Amino acid sequence: MSKKKYHYKIKDWTFDPITSELTNGSEKIHLQNQVAKVLIELIKANGQTISKKELLEKAWPNTIVTENSLDKTVSELRKVFGDSRANAQFIETLPRKGYRLIAPLKKVEIENQAIPVIKKGSWLKWGIPLLVLSIVAIIYIFNKNTEAKKILSPNGQIIASIKKDGANYALFTENITNGKVDTLDSFSKPESTVISWSSDNTSIIYNTTLAKTDFYSINVFNLLTKKVSYIKFPKEEGMTFSSLKPQGSPSKSLDHKKLSQRNSTVHYITYENNDTIKVLFNDKKISDFKW
Known part of the structure; x- marks a missing residue:
């Protein structure tokens, strides 16, 4: 039986x-x-007005959040679309009522074809194509771990991205307002392409761990100082947790705690100014950051 999933135009x-x-x-x-989450709720409303109260309850369940946070989130979404409140083409604000999605919306069904059953004596007919499909799938999964990633800053002004740059990979930023693109850092191909922003928009955290090393490596680029801090800690149990090493300064230990559950592991790392970085792992590879 084929499986179905949906995209939205x-x-x-x-x-x-x-x-x-x-x-x-x-x-x-x-x-x-x-x-x-806010975009998903606007899509579900299908052109109908959804109140601020309902958006807050659905996008921030069981969390006390002010309307100001919702307004900022909608503003960030507008910037991604190149939209504005004054001349809305995507999201309309209805004073004292809420928001609604006014851009043309279409639900697109995507089907994954079921794999055919191989009958006895037909291995030549189906075996070779399936072998080719398997090889293609392996290559796709391998490349997916290091595909280009883009992420918008919390204030909606800068897009940070990691993508291939010649023989290496690089960290880029693009200013949405003026279109200026800067190359901030260059490094070897990481085993997983993961990137995130600090909540105050000043720093970008990204994975630079190599597949054939004993340590996880994480870089933090400070946009104010234009310097990189390096966080490293061992992949194997029993090795000493390492360090923060900003450019031009000695390394030092960082407080941290580790929680494990089945194939998932989380490291809570206390960074500068008592900020906590949550590093999520899946199958022993870094899969996400939460600042």
């Missing part, structure tokens, strides 16, 4: 609710968690 954009990614041609933007 929002004017010229395509939104994948599973990965929280918006694409427009070659442009791909990964939405932060709350921004994606």
Whole structure:
């Protein structure tokens, strides 16, 4: 039996609710968690007005959040679309009522074809194609771990991305207002491409761990000082947890705690100014950051 999933066409954009990614041609933007949740609720409303109270309850369940946080999140979403409140083409604000999605919306069904059953004596007919499909799938999964990633800053002004740059990978930023693109850091191909923003918009955290090393490596680029801090800790149990090493300063230990559950592990690392970075792992690879 074939499995079905859906994407949504929002004017010229395509939104994948599973990965929280918006694409427009070659442009791909990964939405932060709350921004994606607000967009999903607007899509569910299907052009109808949804109140601020309802959006807050659904996008921030069991959490006390002010309307100001919702307004900022909607503003970030508008910036991604290149939209504005004064001349709304995507999201309309209805004073004292709420918001509604006014851009053309279409639900697109995507089918994954079921694999055919191989009958006895037909291995030549089906065996070779299936072998080819298996090889392609392995290559796809391998490359997916290091595909280009983009993520919007919490204030909606800068897009940070990691993508291939010649023989290496690089960290880029793009200013949405003026279109300026900067290359901030260059490094070897990481075993998983993971990137996130600090909540105050000043720092970008990204994975630079190599597949054939004993240590996890995480870089933190400070946009104010233009310096990189390096966080390293061992992949194997029993090795000493390491360190923070900003450029030009000695390394020092960082307080941390580790929680494990089945294939998932979380490290809580106390960073500068008592900020806590949550590093999520899946199958022993870094899969996400939460600042």
